[in-house]
Amino acid sequence: MKMALRACLRTKPGLTALLSQLSCSGHAAARRAPALVAQRSSSSTSQKIKVDFDQSSGVAVMHMQSPPVNSLSLEFLTDVCIALEKLEMDKSCRGLVVTSSQPKVFSAGLDILDMYGKSPEHCAEFWKAVQEMWLKFYGSNMITIAAVNGSSPAGGCLLSMTCDYRIMADNPRYSIGLNETKLGIVAPFWFKDTMVNTVGHRATEMALQLGLLYSPAEALKIGLVDQLVHEDQVLTTATETMTKWLAIPGILNISYTCHFFHLWCCNLVCTICSCVCQVIAAKKIHLSQDF
Numbered sequence: 001m002k003m004a005l006r007a008c009l010r011t012k013p014g015l016t017a018l019l020s021q022l023s024c025s026g027h028a029a030a031r032r033a034p035a036l037v038a039q040r041s042s043s044s045t046s047q048k049i050k051v052d053f054d055q056s057s058g059v060a061v062m063h064m065q066s067p068p069v070n071s072l073s074l075e076f077l078t079d080v081c082i083a084l085e086k087l088e089m090d091k092s093c094r095g096l097v098v099t100s101s102q103p104k105v106f107s108a109g110l111d112i113l114d115m116y117g118k119s120p121e122h123c124a125e126f127w128k129a130v131q132e133m134w135l136k137f138y139g140s141n142m143i144t145i146a147a148v149n150g151s152s153p154a155g156g157c158l159l160s161m162t163c164d165y166r167i168m169a170d171n172p173r174y175s176i177g178l179n180e181t182k183l184g185i186v187a188p189f190w191f192k193d194t195m196v197n198t199v200g201h202r203a204t205e206m207a208l209q210l211g212l213l214y215s216p217a218e219a220l221k222i223g224l225v226d227q228l229v230h231e232d233q234v235l236t237t238a239t240e241t242m243t244k245w246l247a248i249p250g251i252l253n254i255s256y257t258c259h260f261f262h263l264w265c266c267n268l269v270c271t272i273c274s275c276v277c278q279v280i281a282a283k284k285i286h287l288s289q290d291f
């Protein structure tokens with residue numbers, strides 16, 4: 001799926017334009033962008049994101065450092081998007097590892113405080129930033145690996161699922177999953193679709209209906225994560241794994257993308273049809289009650 005968006009970005013100028021319209025240029029431009037210096041190794045830091053880029057390997061490591069739990073606030077999302085844009089523009093950067101600098105937590109998901117009691121304008125901007133993060137990760141030309149070194153509920157799980165590969169710390173105290181139902185909210189359809197693409201329909205159905213959070217071992221079993229390693233090994237394993245992925249010529253990825261893009265389009269059309277059907281059904285019920 002991620003590959004699909006990637007192919008689309010390469011081949012369809014229309015979508016690129018769409019993405020750039022959705023891009024953080026509005027709110028992001030106003031913020032100071034962390035610079036990536038063209039040298040063998042460079043480091044750039046915003047308040048909430050630190051990026052270390054090793055030019056010799058072409059791999060960047062993005063450290064999320066927003067205490068206490070890397071919750072996805074508008075400010076945090078904006079910094080992530082700016083950092084991603086910078087890396088994407090640097091053609092020497094081919095791989096990205098995302099990890100957390102916070103102990104025990106990868107990301108707590110959307111910042112609840114940034115969603116509650118805010119103006120409609122803030123909520124709109126916030127929601128746009130959430131979608132943008134998803135699009136930028138899913139549509140990235142880089143190989144992306146999530147080094148999940150702590151708990152990762154809800155939006156944190158979504159973030160990890162937008163990556164090509166997930167390595168999680170093998171600590172039973174940690175959990176991962178889309179637990180929105182348990183919070184009394186419905187996961188947006190694109191959260192659901194991202195999970196379907198990761199673990200399949202049935203596992204997603206169970207996960208979303210029950211708002212399940214999985215232990216690392218359970219997550220590995222259903223394919224929500226790809227590998228478990230000791231807590232201290234998450235980042236090193238991620239960079240080693242990246243070497244394997246980068247050994248595959250990028251062109252081969254593209255041939256898979258067409259197939260996945262087709263599936264993605266079908267999915268989108270189905271979702272739209274199902275929404276239309278629901279509206280028609282609701283109208284019919286309403287009309288039949290009138291008579």
Ligand SMILES: CCCC/C=C/CC(=O)SCCNC(=O)CCNC(=O)[C@H](O)C(C)(C)COP(=O)(O)OP(=O)(O)OC[C@H]1O[C@@H](n2cnc3c(N)ncnc32)[C@H](O)[C@@H]1OP(=O)(O)O
Nearest residue numbers: 068069071105108109110111112113151153154155185187
């Ligand atoms: C409009 C439709 C939207 C639909 C989509 C929603 C997707 C989402 O992502 S909704 C957010 C769902 N997130 C969660 O349910 C996570 C809740 N948090 C936790 O489960 C735990 O905090 C943790 C497992 C991530 C970490 O546990 P730990 O024991 O280490 O830390 P805590 O003491 O629980 O928390 C520390 C500190 O952080 C605050 N906090 C935690 N999560 C969030 C959050 N998502 N947004 C904002 N703030 C959060 C928590 O309140 C504590 O703050 P204080 O120290 O000030 O009490």
